[in-house]
Amino acid sequence: MAEPVRVAVIGSGPAGLYAAEALVKQTGGNVRVDVLDRLPTPYGLVRYGVAPDHKSIKAIARYLQKVLEGEGVRFFGCLELGRDLTRADLLDCYDAVIYATGAMVDRHMAIPGEDLPGSIAATDFVNWYCGHPDAADHVFDLSVEEVAVIGVGNVAVDVVRILARTADELRETDVPEQVIEALARSRVRRVHMIGRRGPAQAKFTTKEARELGELPNAAIHVSPQDMELDPASAALAESDRHVRGNIKVLSGWTGEPADRPRHIDVRFWRAPIEILGTDRVEGLRLEKTRLDETGRVTGTGEYETLPVGMVLRSVGYQSVPLEGIPFDERAYVVPNDGGRILAPDGTRVPREYVAGWIKRGPTGVVGTNKSDAAETVRNLLDDLSGDRTAPGGTIEELLEARDLPVVTYADWLNLDAAEIALARSLDRGERVKLARWEAMTKACRGD
Numbered sequence: 001m002a003e004p005v006r007v008a009v010i011g012s013g014p015a016g017l018y019a020a021e022a023l024v025k026q027t028g029g030n031v032r033v034d035v036l037d038r039l040p041t042p043y044g045l046v047r048y049g050v051a052p053d054h055k056s057i058k059a060i061a062r063y064l065q066k067v068l069e070g071e072g073v074r075f076f077g078c079l080e081l082g083r084d085l086t087r088a089d090l091l092d093c094y095d096a097v098i099y100a101t102g103a104m105v106d107r108h109m110a111i112p113g114e115d116l117p118g119s120i121a122a123t124d125f126v127n128w129y130c131g132h133p134d135a136a137d138h139v140f141d142l143s144v145e146e147v148a149v150i151g152v153g154n155v156a157v158d159v160v161r162i163l164a165r166t167a168d169e170l171r172e173t174d175v176p177e178q179v180i181e182a183l184a185r186s187r188v189r190r191v192h193m194i195g196r197r198g199p200a201q202a203k204f205t206t207k208e209a210r211e212l213g214e215l216p217n218a219a220i221h222v223s224p225q226d227m228e229l230d231p232a233s234a235a236l237a238e239s240d241r242h243v244r245g246n247i248k249v250l251s252g253w254t255g256e257p258a259d260r261p262r263h264i265d266v267r268f269w270r271a272p273i274e275i276l277g278t279d280r281v282e283g284l285r286l287e288k289t290r291l292d293e294t295g296r297v298t299g300t301g302e303y304e305t306l307p308v309g310m311v312l313r314s315v316g317y318q319s320v321p322l323e324g325i326p327f328d329e330r331a332y333v334v335p336n337d338g339g340r341i342l343a344p345d346g347t348r349v350p351r352e353y354v355a356g357w358i359k360r361g362p363t364g365v366v367g368t369n370k371s372d373a374a375e376t377v378r379n380l381l382d383d384l385s386g387d388r389t390a391p392g393g394t395i396e397e398l399l400e401a402r403d404l405p406v407v408t409y410a411d412w413l414n415l416d417a418a419e420i421a422l423a424r425s426l427d428r429g430e431r432v433k434l435a436r437w438e439a440m441t442k443a444c445r446g447d
């Protein structure tokens, strides 16, 4: 039997772990996969993106756990490509490398006032309520009564839902204790969700939208005028199941809102043009919009101002470039052909591959990454089926030479157990996340 193929997968989110699974399956087990992550915790956005009240999706972690525990697969936490290791190091230790580092930076809106305190990237807020260690000490001023969430995708819906829920509704979830405490003090009572285009162009899935209408303590409303469809949108609502589903759900929210302590106002046909305020956000100026003959959004010259004290922008995610690896600055992905990285001149870069959001952009659900990763792995194994040069060193030698401490899978299990124990001690559901680096590192050591 040939020597096992040695592959490094950078990123332990769904794409990285589905790639590890595909490597094991497609080689019949004749592989050694090392999954590296900058965090001490595996599962990427399943842990730090998927909303805490989406428990069934979070349960995908249990499937991914089996991959990590499989024969031939190892986890190396707290190892960051670019900080601890370079691309050349990886190519020295492995036959091939798969980059699966995701896409977790918000796009900007490029409007005046965007940098005022109180104007926030949705990713920062998501990271905070999901207990990401980089956001553990973020402080959001929830003493304001009105908030605007800009964007009508699923992430915007998640953010609106978390703001509209009471702390008690989230007690059984895994959000860190300090987040529960901050949400318990929240005075936010009205959340505006704002879309530049109309209801037929909303990006959220019908299932996500429906959940907004089912919140026990929040009434939801959309004005009948915002629901008016131009002929092209009406035709789309006829032909497209997703659009039809969304319109049906939204139309159910046009009546008198229920009498509840919190309110969600969904507002279509409005483009944010300025965030107002001197020392902090005091309002959001919007221009009403319509679609022109070519289907593009255009301003109508009518304006309105919302008296909001916080603006959260959720207008798309993008990947960050990895040092030395080609990057498409317009599409924010690594240029590739079926996962094979392409150099700027269009030729293939040998032994380097991509999977997941960094390969195709931030689209699809968790499961989309499975077939995506399998495609990358098929191409990688096809390419490696020719002559292989033996790697120059091992990751262990490299870690030792640089004195780099790593978090092993066993260390992560210590942290996992500490979070489960914390939930029990607080009488709070299955798990309560530890969010601070220090507490996480301590728990990894089993202290």
Ligand SMILES: Cc1cc2nc3c(=O)[nH]c(=O)nc-3n(C[C@H](O)[C@H](O)[C@H](O)COP(=O)(O)OP(=O)(O)OC[C@H]3O[C@@H](n4cnc5c(N)ncnc54)[C@H](O)[C@@H]3O)c2cc1C
Binding pocket: 010, 011, 012, 013, 014, 015, 016, 036, 037, 038, 039, 042, 043, 044, 045, 046, 048, 049, 050, 051, 054, 057, 079, 080, 081, 082, 100, 101, 102, 103, 104, 126, 155, 158, 317, 355, 356, 357, 358, 363, 364, 365, 366, 367, 369
């Ligand atoms: C807020 C939010 C909510 C979502 N909710 C849902 C949902 O409810 N249902 C659903 O199906 N999908 C949901 N998704 C989509 C889903 O999370 C993605 O499809 C999926 O996580 C993408 O997988 P990935 O592996 O490409 O990236 P990620 O999950 O982002 O994983 C990337 C991993 O790479 C690591 N990494 C990054 N840079 C480096 C580096 N330099 N060195 C080492 N490691 C690095 C990161 O720490 C991370 O663990 C949501 C996404 C977001 C943003």
